[in-house]
Amino acid sequence: MILGVGVNLAALGWFKYADFFVENVNALAGTVIPLPNVVLPLAISFFTFQQLAYLVDCHRGKAREPRFLDYSLFVCFFPQLIAGPIVHHSEMMGQFKQLKTKIFNWVNVSSGLNLFLLGLFKKVVIADRLSPWVAQGFDNPASLNLLASWASSLAYTFQIYFDFSGYTDMAMGTALMLNIKLPQNFNSPYKALSIQDFWSRWHMTLSRFLRDYLYIPLGGNRYGLSSTCRNLFITFLLGGIWHGAGWTFVIWGVLHGLAMVVHRFWTNAGLRMSKYLAWPVVFLFVNFAWVFFRAKTFADAMRMLKSMVGLNDIVLPKFMQSAFLADYGVAFSSPLYGFHQRDLVVPLLAACFLSCLWCSNSNEITERFTPTRLRLVGAVAVAVMSIIYVGSPSEFIYFQF
Helix, strand or coil: CHHHHHHHHHHHHHHHHHHHHHHHHHHHHCCCCCCCCCCCCCCHHHHHHHHHHHHHHHHCCCCCCCCHHHHHHHHHCHHHCCCCCCCCHHHHHHHHHCHHHHCCCHHHHHHHHHHHHHHHHHHHHHHHHHHHHHHHHHHCHHHCCHHHHHHHHHHHHHHHHHHHHHHHHHHHHHHHHCCCCCCCCCCCHHHCCCHHHHHCCCCHHHHHHHHHHHHHHHCCCCCCHHHHHHHHHHHHHHHHHHHCCCHHHHHHHHHHHHHHHHHHHHHHCCCCCCHHHHHHHHHHHHHHHHHHHHCCCHHHHHHHHHHHCCCCCCCCCHHHCCHHHHHHCCCCCCCCCCCCCCCCHHHHHHHHHHHHHHCCCHHHHHHCCCCCHHHHHHHHHHHHHHHHHHCCCCCCCCCCC
């Protein structure tokens, strides 16, 4: 097990972190070591974690699969290979071996196709439409005013959710058409009322992996509050590093680790917060933390955050500018991108808010899905709209993972 885990981590370290390591050595030591410029294999973090879970489960006696072909099927099952969910050996191999998996099932095909189309719609119609706003804002953070910076940060908050949950839906839908049920990976995370609740809803299979193979082996919550807080912080710090090779990912992990520590102290003290206050606190924290996750550098993240708290330029859209204020010496700059009446970012962000907070999520829709004529018409409409947009250039934001 030690050899297998070591080889997998060494491969992940080389491909994902070699350039980052050399850059920091050069910065600290003043050397000019040339960057190795290693090309990152697609989805290496996902299939590495899956293999680590398999090796540890074999060591613990939870997985017994001597046939290399069966092992290859588990690791290379194509629907979830690129972007998850991260699956356990025990929840997959039994399904592969069942006779009913090999028989055509119209209910699974129709439900799976519906789920796939929902995911495709999320990706190409919603997430990719937000992508230009995100790129414009995060590539030029120094040019943002108050409203433009909030538009950019919120656009990324919803882009990453609809993009990643869309990929997950497509993976789960494809697998379901093959009679394979993958574990749930998203459960309306932006409805969370605490940071712990958020991580029980966001990328659930990653949270499960970090809990089972990092947090619990470190000691979990078995040795008192201080030990628990230390283990939580280490888990989220390493989770941030796993997401990408850069100090912004480290800071993102630190922020979430500190938030989990604060939450643990808060709950241990018996304190409670109204859900009407808890929701905006959690959502705003997650939104602020995503700024570091998306920004190219720490300096860019700080420029974005300064704009979001009004330290740069406060600019109101024209329809909110009142002429009488000028009489009192209140002047307005020209609105930057995104706040002219012809732009659609505000209604699009509002639609994303409503969708995340009040609409059923993909799992709830799939659970109660039954093929009907009306649903068929809806599926065709979603498919047509998605196909119209699918040919346009789009960003695979999880390439670095």
